[in-house]
Amino acid sequence: MTPAFELDDVSVVAGSVTILDRVSLVIDSGMITVLVGPSGAGKTTLLRLCNRLEVPTCGTVRFHGDDVAALDPLELRRRVGMVFQQPVLFPGTVRDNLLVADPHAGVDACVDVLERAGLTAAFLDREGAELSGGEAQRACLARSLLVAPDVLLMDEPTSSLDELNAKLLEANTVDVVRSGVTVIWVTHDLAQAERIADRMVRLEGGRVVG
Amino acid sequence: MVEVFARSATDIGWFGLVASLALVAIVVALSIAQQLGLERTIVWTAARAMGQLLVVGAALGFVIDPDRPIVLAWAWVLLMVVIAAATVQRRTPEVRPILPLAFAGISASAVVSLGVIFAFHIFPMEGRTVVPVAGMMIGNAMAATVVAARRIVGELADKRAEVEARLALGQPWQTASRPYVRAALRTAVLPTIEQTKIVGLIALPGAMTGLILAGVDPVDAVKIQAAVMYLVLGSVATTASVVGLGLTRRLFTPDHRMVRLMRSAS
Numbered sequence: 156m157t158p159a160f161e162l163d164d165v166s167v168v169a170g171s172v173t174i175l176d177r178v179s180l181v182i183d184s185g186m187i188t189v190l191v192g193p194s195g196a197g198k199t200t201l202l203r204l205c206n207r208l209e210v211p212t213c214g215t216v217r218f219h220g221d222d223v224a225a226l227d228p229l230e231l232r233r234r235v236g237m238v239f240q241q242p243v244l245f246p247g248t249v250r251d252n253l254l255v256a257d258p259h260a261g262v263d264a265c266v267d268v269l270e271r272a273g274l275t276a277a278f279l280d281r282e283g284a285e286l287s288g289g290e291a292q293r294a295c296l297a298r299s300l301l302v303a304p305d306v307l308l309m310d311e312p313t314s315s316l317d318e319l320n321a322k323l324l325e326a327n328t329v330d331v332v333r334s335g336v337t338v339i340w341v342t343h344d345l346a347q348a349e350r351i352a353d354r355m356v357r358l359e360g361g362r363v364v365g
Numbered sequence: 366m367v368e369v370f371a372r373s374a375t376d377i378g379w380f381g382l383v384a385s386l387a388l389v390a391i392v393v394a395l396s397i398a399q400q401l402g403l404e405r406t407i408v409w410t411a412a413r414a415m416g417q418l419l420v421v422g423a424a425l426g427f428v429i430d431p432d433r434p435i436v437l438a439w440a441w442v443l444l445m446v447v448i449a450a451a452t453v454q455r456r457t458p459e460v461r462p463i464l465p466l467a468f469a470g471i472s473a474s475a476v477v478s479l480g481v482i483f484a485f486h487i488f489p490m491e492g493r494t495v496v497p498v499a500g501m502m503i504g505n506a507m508a509a510t511v512v513a514a515r516r517i518v519g520e521l522a523d524k525r526a527e528v529e530a531r532l533a534l535g536q537p538w539q540t541a542s543r544p545y546v547r548a549a550l551r552t553a554v555l556p557t558i559e560q561t562k563i564v565g566l567i568a569l570p571g572a573m574t575g576l577i578l579a580g581v582d583p584v585d586a587v588k589i590q591a592a593v594m595y596l597v598l599g600s601v602a603t604t605a606s607v608v609g610l611g612l613t614r615r616l617f618t619p620d621h622r623m624v625r626l627m628r629s630a631s
Contacts, residue, residue, distance in 0.1 A: 206533055208622055228620045233535040243530040256534045295530075302535065 157219050159184045159306050159337040160205055165214030167200050167361075174200045176361040177214070184305075186353035187328070187338045191345060196358040198341040199240075202308045205339065206235040219305075236299030237308040241315055242291035244283030249274075249294050252283055256301040264301065271334070272297035273327040289320025296327060300336075307331065309340040313347065325351050386411070429492030438492035442479075442499040446471050449507035456511045459518045459626070466611045467510050474506050474603035475499060478596045487592050498596065501572065505597045506604035509553045513605040516549035517612055522626040529623060538617035546613050553605040561594055570594070 160182040167175040175197045182188050182205075190198045203209040204216050207228045216223045223231055245252050253265045266276040272293040278286075286294060292312055299307060309328065313321035329351060332338050342348055348355050357365040377385075389411045396403040428437045446468060453467035479499060481487070488494040521528060524545050531541035564570055569577075573590035577583055616624055 207620060208529060208533065210620070210622070228622075229535045229537055232533055237530075237533040239526065239530060239533075241526060243526045245527060245530075255531065255536075298534070 156184050158182060158217075159219065160339075161215075161217040161220075162201070162204070163215045163217070165204065165211045165216060167197070167204070167209060168212040174361055175204075175211070178358075178361070178363055180356060180363055182337070182339060183354065184337045185332070185335065187332050187340055187351055188354045188356060189340045189342060189348040189352035190356050190358060191342060191348045192358035192364075193343060195360075197361040198343075198358055199310055201358065202237075202310050202339060202341055205306070205308055206232050206237055208237075233302045234304055235306045235308060236302065236304035238292070238295050238299055238310065238312045240311045242286075242288060242295050244286070244291050244294060247283060248279065249281050249283060249286070249297075250279045252294060252298050253279075253301050256298045260301055265297075268297040268300040269294075271300055271327070271331060273323055287320075289316050289323060292316060292320070292324055293327060296324070296331075300331065304336065306337045306339065309338060311341050311343070313342070313344075321347070425496060429496055431491065431493070433492065435490065435492055435495065438495040441496050442475065442503075445500060445503045446475060449503050449510075452507055453510045453514065457514045457518075460514055460612060460615070463514060463608075463612065466608055466615075467507075467514075469611065470510055470604045470607035471503060471506050473607045474600040475502060477603050478502050478600040481599070482592070482596055498593065501593055502596055502600040505557065506600045509557065509601040509605045510608045512556075513550055513553035513609050514612055516552045517546055517609055518616070518626055520545040520549045521613075521616055521623070525623065525626070532621055532623065538613075538621045538623070541621075542613050542617065546609055550605050550609045553609075554602055557598055557601045561598055564590075564594060 158181045160180075162178050162180045162182075165175055165178045166173065178197075178201065180201075190201060192198050200209055204211060205218070205223075207223055207226075210224070218226065218231060218235065245255055249269070250265060253260060253268065257264070262279070265279060269276060269278055274290065274293050274297060278290070278294065283291065283294065292315075296307075296312075307328070313324055316324065325347065328338055328340070332353075340348075340351065356363060389407065392407050393404045395401075396407060425441075427433070428441050449471050450464050450468035453471075454462065454464040457463055479495070479502065482498060483490045483495075488498060521542060528541050528545065532538065570590055570593075572593050573583075573586045576586035576589060581589075616626065618624065
């Protein structure tokens with residue numbers, strides 16, 4: 156199977172700071188790869204290279220064998236969804252939020268992604284602002300799933316959640332992977348990494364160290 | 366012989382001008398009594414305003430003289446646009462360089478609004494109408510441009526997480542930024558709309574006051590004021606839109622990423 160992502164000698168430099176330093180890495184499809192490492196190790200930047208919210212200063216990032224620099228970034232982002240560290244819901248109901256991802260989505264498709272993310276159809280008409288942190292993050296997961304991505308980028312998605320909600324989101328994500336989606340999960344929580352990782356990649360000071 | 370006392374409502378004479386400085390003296394006295402430390406600033410500001418206005422008055426007299434070619438008046442308008450654009454650049458340190466964009470925005474609004482005013486013969490195209498009408502339009506357009514530029518940067522910086530979440534869903538930058546740019550443009554245009562709404566209820570606007578002081582029939586003054594008001598409204602909306610769209614384009618890369626934004630403390 157073609158790897159989901161291949162990073163070839165990738166560096167990211169911002170001003171005088173080297174965030175990623177000549178990173179080469181292969182991310183296999185159909186599994187959860189967890190990027191671990193302390194704050195400032197370059198985990199989030201590496202993740203953002205995958206959906207081109209950042210671009211490398213040098214080196215190449217390939218998605219299913221194609222250089223992402225040559226792909227349409229909008230098309231790439233529909234195939235590579237992202238859940239951010241803090242749940243980001245737009246004003247309106249959960250349904251309004253889902254329709255931002257796909258304005259033509261029907262009720263059945265919306266309910267399907269909600270259930271995959273561990274929520275029920277009753278959430279469709281709930282105001283986003285009224286959801287708890289855990290519910291909001293699962294709504295964000297559902298929103299990302301609505302465009303049927305090949306890959307999901309999870310940027311410390313449980314950092315603002317309590318333990319129970321964190322474990323629920325982990326379980327939802329494992330189910331998502333079973334449905335064929337590749338997941339790259341960033342965390343600094345080693346215990347969490349060991350719970351969910353099919354493969355663990357350790358970053359420190361912008362380099363892959365294990 | 367130089368007239369010392371007021372001759373009419375349109376000529377207060379030099380004595381009238383000096384007498385009006387009594388009000389500045391009162392402000393200075395208040396500043397001293399309240400220990401505000403603003404005396405020097407007030408005196409300097411009053412003197413500077415007087416000097417500027419005298420120079421402008423003399424130059425304006427030259428430019429709007431009906432015997433001189435109207436191209437002089439248009440050159441004056443161009444100078445005002447350049448100064449306004451430079452002022453926008455100075456007041457928006459968050460987005461440099463904005464001078465070309467501000468110049469384009471204010472020029473576009475000048476072409477549209479003055480075009481309507483003179484093409485429909487709302488005012489005759491003479492030096493004495495071109496310069497003051499353009500002045501009012503450019504002044505308001507400049508203020509709106511500053512607000513629009515600062516609010517757009519502020520909104521997008523504040524809502525960066527939301528904008529990036531939209532981009533990550535595959536929205537193009539135009540769509541991802543739209544709700545926030547719209548909010549910023551509303552902030553820029555709303556004060557002019559509010560002013561238009563309450564016009565005459567709280568304060569008589571400047572052009573109308575001047576005309577009534579000059580002895581024009583109040584109903585005629587109202588007609589002129591209304592035309593000016595609509596001109597200002599149109600120019601503010603046009604400038605804010607042009608600058609808003611141009612500036613937002615600069616805050617994103619062609620591959621739909623958001624650039625890092627600087628926010629001003631002030």
